Amino acid sequence: MIHVPLLEVKNLRTTFSTELGQVTAVDGVSFQVDSGETVGLVGESGCGKSVTSLSILRLFRKHSGTRLTGEIFFEQKELLQSSMEELQEIRGNRISMIFQDPMSSLNPVYTVGNQIAESLMLHQKLSKKAAQEKTIEMLTLVGIPSPDKRVNDYPHQLSGGMRQRVMIAMGLCCQPKLLIADEPTTALDVTIQAQILDLMLDLQKQLQMGILLITHDLGVVAEVCDRVLVMYLGQIVEEASVETLFENPKHPYTIGLMKSIPTIDGKRGKKLHVIEGIVPSLHQIPKGCRFAPRCPLADEKCRQHPPDLFEIARLHQVRCWHHERIGVGGVAFGG
Amino acid sequence: METSSVTIATSQPVAPSRHHVRVAMNRFFANRLAVSGSILVLFITLICVLAPLLTSYDPLEMKVQDRLKPPSTSHWFGTDEFGRDVFTRVVYGSRISMGVGFSVVVITSIVGLLFGLYSAYYRRLDNFLMRINDGLMAFPAILLAIAILAALGPKMSNVIIALSVVYIPTVARAIRSVAITVREQTYIEAIHALGGKSWRVIWLHIAPNCLSPLIVQATFIFAYAVITEASLSFLGAGTPPPEPSWGNILNDGRTIMKQAWWMTVFPGLSIMITVLGLNLLGDGLRDLLDPHTNRAKK
Amino acid sequence: MRLGAKEKTAVPLLQVSNLVKHFPIKRGYFQEKAYVKAVSNFSLKIYKGETYGLVGESGCGKSTTGRMILRLLAPTSGSVQYKGQDITHFSDEELRNARKEMQIIFQDPYSALNPRKQIGKAIAEPMSIFNLGEKRQHKQLVLDLLRKVGLQPEHYDRYPHEFSGGQRQRIVLARALAVNPAFIVCDEPVSALDVSIQSQILNLLQQLQEDFQLTYLFIAHDLSVVRHISDRVGVMYLGHLVEEAPTDALFSEPLHPYTRALLSAVPEPNPKKRKERIVLSSEVPSPIDLPKGCVFHPRCPQAIATCKEVVPVLQEMGTGHRVACHLVS
Numbered sequence: 001m002i003h004v005p006l007l008e009v010k011n012l013r014t015t016f017s018t019e020l021g022q023v024t025a026v027d028g029v030s031f032q033v034d035s036g037e038t039v040g041l042v043g044e045s046g047c048g049k050s051v052t053s054l055s056i057l058r059l060f061r062k063h064s065g066t067r068l069t070g071e072i073f074f075e076q077k078e079l080l081q082s083s084m085e086e087l088q089e090i091r092g093n094r095i096s097m098i099f100q101d102p103m104s105s106l107n108p109v110y111t112v113g114n115q116i117a118e119s120l121m122l123h124q125k126l127s128k129k130a131a132q133e134k135t136i137e138m139l140t141l142v143g144i145p146s147p148d149k150r151v152n153d154y155p156h157q158l159s160g161g162m163r164q165r166v167m168i169a170m171g172l173c174c175q176p177k178l179l180i181a182d183e184p185t186t187a188l189d190v191t192i193q194a195q196i197l198d199l200m201l202d203l204q205k206q207l208q209m210g211i212l213l214i215t216h217d218l219g220v221v222a223e224v225c226d227r228v229l230v231m232y233l234g235q236i237v238e239e240a241s242v243e244t245l246f247e248n249p250k251h252p253y254t255i256g257l258m259k260s261i262p263t264i265d266g267k268r269g270k271k272l273h274v275i276e277g278i279v280p281s282l283h284q285i286p287k288g289c290r291f292a293p294r295c296p297l298a299d300e301k302c303r304q305h306p307p308d309l310f311e312i313a314r315l316h317q318v319r320c321w322h323h324e325r326i327g328v329g330g331v332a333f334g335g
Numbered sequence: 336m337e338t339s340s341v342t343i344a345t346s347q348p349v350a351p352s353r354h355h356v357r358v359a360m361n362r363f364f365a366n367r368l369a370v371s372g373s374i375l376v377l378f379i380t381l382i383c384v385l386a387p388l389l390t391s392y393d394p395l396e397m398k399v400q401d402r403l404k405p406p407s408t409s410h411w412f413g414t415d416e417f418g419r420d421v422f423t424r425v426v427y428g429s430r431i432s433m434g435v436g437f438s439v440v441v442i443t444s445i446v447g448l449l450f451g452l453y454s455a456y457y458r459r460l461d462n463f464l465m466r467i468n469d470g471l472m473a474f475p476a477i478l479l480a481i482a483i484l485a486a487l488g489p490k491m492s493n494v495i496i497a498l499s500v501v502y503i504p505t506v507a508r509a510i511r512s513v514a515i516t517v518r519e520q521t522y523i524e525a526i527h528a529l530g531g532k533s534w535r536v537i538w539l540h541i542a543p544n545c546l547s548p549l550i551v552q553a554t555f556i557f558a559y560a561v562i563t564e565a566s567l568s569f570l571g572a573g574t575p576p577p578e579p580s581w582g583n584i585l586n587d588g589r590t591i592m593k594q595a596w597w598m599t600v601f602p603g604l605s606i607m608i609t610v611l612g613l614n615l616l617g618d619g620l621r622d623l624l625d626p627h628t629n630r631a632k633k
Numbered sequence: 634m635r636l637g638a639k640e641k642t643a644v645p646l647l648q649v650s651n652l653v654k655h656f657p658i659k660r661g662y663f664q665e666k667a668y669v670k671a672v673s674n675f676s677l678k679i680y681k682g683e684t685y686g687l688v689g690e691s692g693c694g695k696s697t698t699g700r701m702i703l704r705l706l707a708p709t710s711g712s713v714q715y716k717g718q719d720i721t722h723f724s725d726e727e728l729r730n731a732r733k734e735m736q737i738i739f740q741d742p743y744s745a746l747n748p749r750k751q752i753g754k755a756i757a758e759p760m761s762i763f764n765l766g767e768k769r770q771h772k773q774l775v776l777d778l779l780r781k782v783g784l785q786p787e788h789y790d791r792y793p794h795e796f797s798g799g800q801r802q803r804i805v806l807a808r809a810l811a812v813n814p815a816f817i818v819c820d821e822p823v824s825a826l827d828v829s830i831q832s833q834i835l836n837l838l839q840q841l842q843e844d845f846q847l848t849y850l851f852i853a854h855d856l857s858v859v860r861h862i863s864d865r866v867g868v869m870y871l872g873h874l875v876e877e878a879p880t881d882a883l884f885s886e887p888l889h890p891y892t893r894a895l896l897s898a899v900p901e902p903n904p905k906k907r908k909e910r911i912v913l914s915s916e917v918p919s920p921i922d923l924p925k926g927c928v929f930h931p932r933c934p935q936a937i938a939t940c941k942e943v944v945p946v947l948q949e950m951g952t953g954h955r956v957a958c959h960l961v962s
Contacts, residue, residue: 019358044827145915159916160691189690189854194898194910216828219857219900242904260832262861264884264899271839272832272861278797279827521744525805528705529759529812530732543749 005032006210007056007178010071014048014055017065023282025051027234028070033178033210038201040225040242041214042257046279048234049214053180056212057091075177093123096171098164100183105167106155112166113139113151116173123174138169142199161192168199175207182214197224218261222246227315230254233279233290236309240316250318250326252295289321297322362623369619375612379605383429392420394427394579403595413597415587424579425601431580432561432609435495439560440553442499443506448549450503451510452537455518465511468504476501476559477566484572494573498563502556509552510545517544547624554617558610565606581606644717645678646816646848647702652676652711654697654872658921669920671697673872675711676947679816684842684849686863686880688856688895692917694872695852699818702850703735704728715816733763736809740821742801746793752804753779753789759811778807781844783837799830803837810845818850823858835862856899860884865953868892871920871928874947878954888956890933927959935960 014026026048033039041049056079060066072079074095079087091097099105107115116138117131126134132151139147142165155163164184171179181200185193201224204211213225221228221242228245230238230253238251249255259273277294280286288305292298301321309317320326363369382389398418406413412421450468454461471479483497517523518541526536567573568582569589576583581602588598652675655668672694679685689695700706702713704720712721720731739745746755756778757771766774776786782803793801802822809817819838823831839862841847853859859866860880867877868889876889887893894911913932918924924931930940939959947955948962 019361044829161916190856190898190900191690191894191913192916193900195912197900198910198912217900218828218902222902222904223900225904246902246904257828258902260829261902262832262835262857264857264860264896264901268861268880271836274832274836275829278799278830521739521741522747524705525737525739525745525808526758528703528732528737529762529808530729531758531762532729535762540747540750544747 004076005073006035006075007033007212008071008073009052009056010073012052012055012068012070012072014051015067015069020283024285025234025282026055029231029234029236030070031229031236031239033212035177035210036204036208037227038204038211038213038225040221040228041212041231042216042218042221042228043231044216044279046233046282047231049231050182052231053097053182053212053214056180057095057097058087059097089123092119092171092176093174094176095178095180096174096176098167098171098179098181098184100186106163108155111152111154112158113153116166116170119170120173134173135169138173139166141203142166142169142172143195144169161188161195164188164192164196165199168196168203172203172207176209178210178212179204180212180214183216184213185220186215186217193220200224218258230257233285234282235290235319236317237291237319238317239309240318244313244316248316250312250316250323251291251320252297252322252326253291255326256294289319291320297325359623366619366622368615369623372612372615372617372619375608376616379429379433379609379612382426383433386426386430389426390420390423392423394419394423395577403591405595406597412601413595415584415595415598416591421584421597421601424584425581425605428579428581428584428602429605429609431491431574431578432564432582432606435491435498435564435574436557436560438495439498439502440557442495443502443556444549444553446499446503447506447552448510448542448545450507452514452541452545454507455511455514456533456537456541461511464507468507471500471504472508476563480563480567481570481572484567489572489575491574491578494564494567497567498560501563502559506549506552506556509548513545513548514541517541551617551621551624554613554620558613558617561606561609561613565602643680646681646716647677647679647850648714649675649677649698649702650712650714652698652701652713653709654694654701654706655709667921670923671872671920672701672708673923675869675872675874677867677874677877679848679850681815681848682842682846683864684851684862686851686853686859686866687869688853688859688866689869690854690895690917692871692920693869694920695869696820698869699737699820699850699852703732703737703818705737733812734814735816735818736812736814737818737820738802738805738809738822741825742798742805743793743825745805746801748793751790751792752796755793756804756808756811759808763812765812774811775807778810781810781841782807783833797830798826799833802826802834806837806841810841813845814847816848816850818852820852821854822851824853824855831858838862856884856896868895871917871923873928873957875929875958876956877947878956879952882951882954886954888950888954888961889929889958890935890960891929894934927957 010030012026012029013024015022015024029052031039041052043049054060055068056072058068058079068080070080074090106112113132113135116135117128120126120131120134121128136147136151139150144150144162144165158166185196188196197220200211215221225242227241228239229236230251232253238245238249238254245254246258249258256273256275260275262272275294280293286293287303289295289298289302289307292302295302307319307321309319310323311317312323396419401414401418403416404410404414410420410422412425415421415424450464454464480497480501483500484493487493487496523536523540526540564573564580565582565585568580569586571586573582574580584602585599588595592599652672654672655670658667658669675698687695687698697706701708704713708721712719714720715731715735720728723731746752753772753775756775760766760771760774776789779786779788784800784803796804822838823834826834835858838849842849851859851862863880865878866880866883867874868891869875870891876883876887876892883892884896887896894913897911911934915932918931926942927940927945930936933940937959943959945957945959947957950956950961
């Protein structure tokens with residue numbers, strides 16, 4: 001039997017019309033997520049990682065001038081062509097999403113119990129009583145103390161970590177096949193972040209979900225992901241298993257990112273490595289390789305011709321003309 | 336979930352400023368409310384300024400032989416019961432209406448800004464000023480204006496004073512609420528940390544950030560002032576006759592509406608066009624200047 | 634500047650003693666008054682030329698402390714001495730003058746600049762506040778500052794919205810440097826920035842420290858950043874300083890159970906080292922009703938009976954290594 005991934009994104013392009021003209025926030029992104037697998041989508045702000053996740057569920061306002069092309073298969077069903085009703089059936093049920101800011105994603109005028117139960121009644125067609133029982137069960141599962149009392153709390157009565165747990169309970173109550181988590185721990189403290197990440201991995205094992213984890217934190221990626229996609233200016237620049245990526249990064253951007261973060265152990269150097277310049281605006285995308293203006297290895301070819309994704313090993317792809325010059329661990333990399 | 340929107344334009348670094356001028360111009364001309372409103376207001380303003388060039392009659396000159404003539408080529412809007420040319424009186428009346436409106440806007444803006452800024456900045460003062468505000472706002476605008484005019488006597492300058500007193504609380508309250516949000520911004524704390532004195536914080540940092548809402552508010556106050564001035568004059572408490580004001584022309588025509596419809600229709604239309612223009616402009620400016628409604632519209 | 638024997642001999646540039654901040658909570662007329670106990674009995678010494686890192690999770694009172702040190706907030710009690718002068722009771726005018734020496738940069742570079750002010754004017758503002766030099770020279774001074782923080786002269790008349798987060802943080806730095814300060818409170822200066830920009834700003838901060846002989850109080854929640862930049866580090870929990878040590882000592886031998894849990898929770902960018910975390914039970918208690926005894930005892934994996942009753946005091950455990958815990962002796 002041929003292996004069919006849980007989620008397959010093929011050549012996704014997302015275009016917005018803004019007052020300064022059209023911008024392509026996601027440009028030709030392709031990747032897969034399997035059941036039980038955690039895929040990290042890493043990049044800095046403006047790289048298109050959140051837009052990618054919103055595109056999967058088409059969570060854009062109507063008439064916002066957003067155009068999506070490409071194909072997205074979820075359990076062999078094409079999502080970009082399906083109707084809003086079909087999509088509604090999948091959202092929150094088969095695919096769940098957790099956002100960075102749990103306060104603005106919860107409705108302040110309903111109790112958290114109500115909000116979880118609503119989703120259960122809608123998607124799982126449970127009775128009110130059954131939904132309530134299931135809600136308390138979910139709150140217990142995500143580790144909220146005295147869930148039978150907390151179920152009647154309003155979002156503002158909970159702490160940030162508790163709210164994020166509620167969001168996860170809400171995301172998981174219908175036992176989705178795929179969880180898209182958009183910076184789920186960025187707003188949280190490290191000790192709470194550790195709890196939430198542990199919880200997500202734990203639940204993943206129990207439910208065999210695929211997780212698409214969107215983050216800018218390489219530490220989080222290293223701790224929880226199986227495979228990683230690195231994005232820069234709307235494109236995937238490197239894709240590899242987490243071990244390969246951290247041991248043998250091939251794209252100058254990935255290498256730059258890794259060298260520029262201070263670590264908790266090892267030597268304390270005087271100066272940090274720096275990626276020069278700033279991320280260009282989507283209105284001013286460089287002509288050749290998008291990273292060329294900030295890349296220490298860039299030459300004329302890079303500035304003129306955009307590189308393709310080269311498959312340099314099994315499951316290791318990199319978008320760089322000079323990938324062969326970069327040795328193991330990025331050591332041949334200047335600086 | 337449906338509402339998670341993506342604001343690409345704002346999240347992008349460094350776009351040169353000429354883009355923003357162009358974007359602002361484009362946005363203004365794309366906003367039909369603002370454009371049609373400003374055309375109407377411009378039209379009325381031109382009439383005010385050019386009044387003597389538009390008519391050869393004197394607004395006060397009576398000609399008994401021309402009493403209550405219907406509109407014709409020599410008297411476009413007809414004549415009133417004293418034989419005065421209604422067109423001329425409406426044109427000159429615009430000077431009173433717009434003049435009162437404009438003066439009220441200037442006074443309420445300055446005093447309202449002052450009150451709003453200081454009560455936002457000093458919490459003690461806030462309690463005091465805002466209670467006065469509440470007191471004034473408890474009265475219906477027109478009743479308060481009549482009461483003030485009854486005390487001061489009907490005179491154009493007194494009309495301006497009365498209307499200013501009536502509308503200052505509205506402006507002060509609007510400015511205060513904006514100033515309070517601005518006051519909490521980090522850049523205000525930064526100026527404190529840099530050793531900036533209160534006047535600097537209030538006038539160089541908070542005030543400029545209150546200007547957009549002030550402009551919007553001023554446009555609406557202009558419209559209210561025009562209507563209230565007309566109502567006061569209509570009731571005989573405002574601009575005293577024979578000086579023409581849209582309100583007192585209306586009042587003159589009120590008793591003889593059946594014989595001389597033109598005496599009520601034309602000043603009435605003028606009021607309507609002016610107020611409509613100002614309100615459209617106000618709505619348009621609010622969409623343009625206030626980023627929240629702006630985003631919601633798109 | 635890595636701290637050695639210096640601490641014992643030198644006079645501190647800044648000495649904070651028993652600082653307390655209680656925020657009253659608004660309640661009805663007939664209810665008992667309550668307070669958020671943001672900072673309790675906080676003491677600290679910072680020496681000239683060093684970077685003191687203050688870490689802790691959100692709500693631990695680290696930003697409140699930073700603001701009290703600059704008297705942007707009035708302390709409930711306690712004192713702040715700068716160069717031997719007690720600034721806690723300074724008049725407005727004295728305070729204004731003190732602010733020439735003490736500056737702050739904020740976490741959110743987007744809201745730290747007035748959106749309606751060109752950045753050249755914003756940077757020149759402190760100069761006109763203190764009437765430094767002649768007006769005509771201001772532009773030249775500003776251009777110098779722009780260059781020092783890595784911006785271009787053509788940025789002079791642009792508005793804040795035309796800049797990215799990292800660039801804005803450079804502008805904020807330039808504005809703080811305009812008065813030639815000796816001491817800067819950096820309140821989470823890089824936590825709103827992207828990873829690649831973070832390192833640029835951290836390097837810039839270190840560069841400026843060398844060039845201008847600055848002393849920093851560096852407030853942050855990111856332990857790896859604090860470790861990189863600080864000479865000494867203090868750890869705060871619920872308004873209390875629980876541990877303080879030279880950076881290397883703190884990160885290699887953390888003594889307080891909270892510090893240990895905090896360090897173990899930091900995710901490391903190394904997939905081979907998926908380490909055992911010390912997962913703390915439950916959440917930080919409310920600062921309105923602080924736990925009795927040691928504030929950390931309800932979450933502490935090693936708490937003993939004494940912890941519930943007696944408040945631990947900071948005790949010296951080695952060169953400059955202090956810890957407030959009953960279990961350490």
